[in-house]
Amino acid sequence: MQTRVTVDGNLPLATSQKLRVLLVEDEALFARAVTKRLQQAGYACERAETLADGRAIARQFLPDLVLLDMRLPDGNGLDLLAEFVTKGIAVVVMTAYGEVSDAVNAMKQGAVDYLKKPVDLEELLLTVEKAQRTDSLKHQLDYSRQRDSHASEGVEFLGESPVMRAACGQIERIAQLVSVTAGVPPTVLITGETGTGKDVAARLLHQCYATQERPFVHVDCASLPADLIESELFGHEKGAFTSAQGSRCGLIEAAEDGTLFLDEVGELPLALQAKLLNVLERRMVRRLGSTKERPVPARFIAATNRDLQQMVIDGRFRADLFYRLNVLSISMPPLRERGGDIELLAQHFSRQTERRYGLSPREFSAGAIRLMQGYAWPGNVRELKHQISRAVLLSRSHEVAVEDLALPQQSPSQPVIAAVDQPAGMTLDEAEKAMIEKALKQSGGNISEAARLLGITRMTIRYRMDKHGLKDA
Numbered sequence: 001m002q003t004r005v006t007v008d009g010n011l012p013l014a015t016s017q018k019l020r021v022l023l024v025e026d027e028a029l030f031a032r033a034v035t036k037r038l039q040q041a042g043y044a045c046e047r048a049e050t051l052a053d054g055r056a057i058a059r060q061f062l063p064d065l066v067l068l069d070m071r072l073p074d075g076n077g078l079d080l081l082a083e084f085v086t087k088g089i090a091v092v093v094m095t096a097y098g099e100v101s102d103a104v105n106a107m108k109q110g111a112v113d114y115l116k117k118p119v120d121l122e123e124l125l126l127t128v129e130k131a132q133r134t135d136s137l138k139h140q141l142d143y144s145r146q147r148d149s150h151a152s153e154g155v156e157f158l159g160e161s162p163v164m165r166a167a168c169g170q171i172e173r174i175a176q177l178v179s180v181t182a183g184v185p186p187t188v189l190i191t192g193e194t195g196t197g198k199d200v201a202a203r204l205l206h207q208c209y210a211t212q213e214r215p216f217v218h219v220d221c222a223s224l225p226a227d228l229i230e231s232e233l234f235g236h237e238k239g240a241f242t243s244a245q246g247s248r249c250g251l252i253e254a255a256e257d258g259t260l261f262l263d264e265v266g267e268l269p270l271a272l273q274a275k276l277l278n279v280l281e282r283r284m285v286r287r288l289g290s291t292k293e294r295p296v297p298a299r300f301i302a303a304t305n306r307d308l309q310q311m312v313i314d315g316r317f318r319a320d321l322f323y324r325l326n327v328l329s330i331s332m333p334p335l336r337e338r339g340g341d342i343e344l345l346a347q348h349f350s351r352q353t354e355r356r357y358g359l360s361p362r363e364f365s366a367g368a369i370r371l372m373q374g375y376a377w378p379g380n381v382r383e384l385k386h387q388i389s390r391a392v393l394l395s396r397s398h399e400v401a402v403e404d405l406a407l408p409q410q411s412p413s414q415p416v417i418a419a420v421d422q423p424a425g426m427t428l429d430e431a432e433k434a435m436i437e438k439a440l441k442q443s444g445g446n447i448s449e450a451a452r453l454l455g456i457t458r459m460t461i462r463y464r465m466d467k468h469g470l471k472d473a
Contacts, residue, residue, distance in 0.1 A: 019065065020044045021038055022045075022046050022048065024050075024066060025048075034124065037121045049072075051074050051077075051080050064132075066084050068091055069094050070095045070103075085111075090112045092115060103116075157204070160341065161341045163337050184283060186327040189303070190329070192303075192331060193332075195380030198303040206258070206261075216259050217259070219251050219261060234285055235252075236250075236288035240287070250287060252285050253296075255296075257298060259298060262303070264304060264306075273318045273321045274318065276321065280300060280324050308326075342377075342384065343369055349389060352389075353388065353389045362398055368391075368405055391406070436450070436470060447461060
């Protein structure tokens, strides 16, 4: 309740203002006792004796929480409950003994909790604190859902290269399959080098699902603090550890029935890999310090730039988790394999920068295009985007020239295996195939080692082996 989303959609702002509680109660002695106890606890409190007074005071006082009696001189508290709930105000109802049906109806209509009279003041105070935490979490999740919804709008892939069309085809087929799947949705693993657009692929899948209006929770496993990662993912109860001053929902729970995107899943510690596997297998999560399990209806998408198969061999990633994540897979191609897409993407990022900063349209010189197409782009699309933005901002004319790009000089890499003798008439494809065959032979058929010898990734050598019809040894 002390955290709100601003009307212009900016970040929620924390405020030190006292929580405002409106007590709608006609029993004078009880009302005075409640008001005094709430004020002692640091709350701002106002009292109304009737439904009419409650409406009038609420318009001026703007309460964060309403304590609402069910039996009032001018009607039933349920008549006022809906009005408060519609305005986003948390309501705790108070009912006399034997009026359980009123409490049930109130909870169905949106009350966050109820108390039975006679009410113990300390129990009331605990209920108010609980309602405050619940409402604060609700607003945080509402903000997160709204923010991620905007972030997903207009997400698309640009590219006409064969490898990009193949990747988009994978996304479309998986989206169609998952959207009609009944029961537990299959997990999806997205692989690719850093900067190839794995997060965009995940958002596209989320958009295509039947639950696209649901939350999209992006978890960067590589950036989570080592000492807090378990609590961040699974949540915790009050007192679960020294600094756990209250209960907290984990990111897995926060995904609700939307999508949980585990980015860089290969960075998870082994101990947490076992807990994640348990969640995926049983579709239940248990917070730290809790004995209660909660269902997990979310769809899981994982992504990695690591070779998980090799990590399994090395004992750094659980084999059972790898197989559980790798039910459906998408491979994102590196930019250097996308040919003409580089010019298309460069023009797209140039237009984005021009619109953002109000610049006139820029074009790329023939030399700049050749330079971009000949560059290896180790940072892939992310690196291209940053370089184009920089070049457009620094360009002094309407043409982006070679010097504006300021790409780093690429020193010729030292060959890690002897060059293949190229007989007269051997094509480039034939030479490439021969190099891969030689690397595989030199590595004893170990694909990861062959990729290292060639200075390329395992995914790249796999793609080129398929291209040339080379089979695993």
